[in-house]
Amino acid sequence: MTHRPLPAAFYARETELVARELLGAVLECTVRGTRCRGRIIETEAYTGEEDLACHAAAGRTARTEVLYGPPGRARYFIYGMYWCVNAVTRRAGLPSAVLIRAVEPIEGIEAMRRRRGHRPDRELTNGPGKLCQAFGITGPLHHGVSLLSSPLRILEGERIPDDDVAVTPRVGISKAVSDPLRWIRKGRDLK
DNA sequence: TAAAGGATTTTCT
DNA sequence: GAAAATCCTTTAC
Numbered sequence: 415m416t417h418r419p420l421p422a423a424f425y426a427r428e429t430e431l432v433a434r435e436l437l438g439a440v441l442e443c444t445v446r447g448t449r450c451r452g453r454i455i456e457t458e459a460y461t462g463e464e465d466l467a468c469h470a471a472a473g474r475t476a477r478t479e480v481l482y483g484p485p486g487r488a489r490y491f492i493y494g495m496y497w498c499v500n501a502v503t504r505r506a507g508l509p510s511a512v513l514i515r516a517v518e519p520i521e522g523i524e525a526m527r528r529r530r531g532h533r534p535d536r537e538l539t540n541g542p543g544k545l546c547q548a549f550g551i552t553g554p555l556h557h558g559v560s561l562l563s564s565p566l567r568i569l570e571g572e573r574i575p576d577d578d579v580a581v582t583p584r585v586g587i588s589k590a591v592s593d594p595l596r597w598i599r600k601g602r603d604l605k
Numbered sequence: 606t607a608a609a610g611g612a613t614t615t616t617c618t
Numbered sequence: 619g620a621a622a623a624t625c626c627t628t629t630a631c
Binding site: 458460467468469491493494495496498500513515541542543544547584586587588589590 | 621622623624625
Binding site: 476477493 | 611612613614615616
């Protein structure tokens with residue numbers, strides 16, 4: 415497969431479309447010379463200020479500033495003690511992003527096992543906080559950086575066909591809207 | 606197998 | 619004071 419980063423124009427589209435198209439793309443992170451790669455298999459769209467589950471619903475603050483910036487940048491959100499990867503979408507001034515919820519390890523699995531405490535392989539990267547821990551993604555190092563260049567980027571991958579993709583409402587989010595906004599590759603065996 | 610609670614920090618009511 | 623885009627451990631059935 416090619417190893418080209420997805421261009422900024424990829425992210426400068428409707429958030430739901432970007433969430434769909436990111437399935438199959440390759441998340442890459444290099445930390446101190448160790449490179450990890452994983453194929454994206456689950457994403458979630460946070461569509462803007464009108465989406466109550468989106469952090470931008472709270473308005474423009476230091477915490478949400480990156481969401482308002484240009485597309486193609488990474489945003490990391492901390493829930494108490496965990497970080498998550500987001501890809502900012504649309505254009506500057508329109509706060510929205512796609513949360514990367516799960517990947518399949520491709521490269522650097524030894525580092526992932528080490529960072530994740532040698533759990534079963536299926537539990538290395540099957541959650542938004544877990545995959546960050548596995549990849550060594552931390553806030554100060556990665557918050558707000560471009561996804562188009564190292565150390566953290568998203569590469570072109572093999573497209574996952576529509577027949578293998580399911581769209582569902584978000585689950586476990588009290589402010590979630592009923593619209594289907596979570597994209598999952600069918601048949602994944604991660605839970 | 607399911608449910609409950611803790612860790613931890615920012616934000617809102 | 620409570621909840622949040624989570625995860626892990628403990629406790630109960």
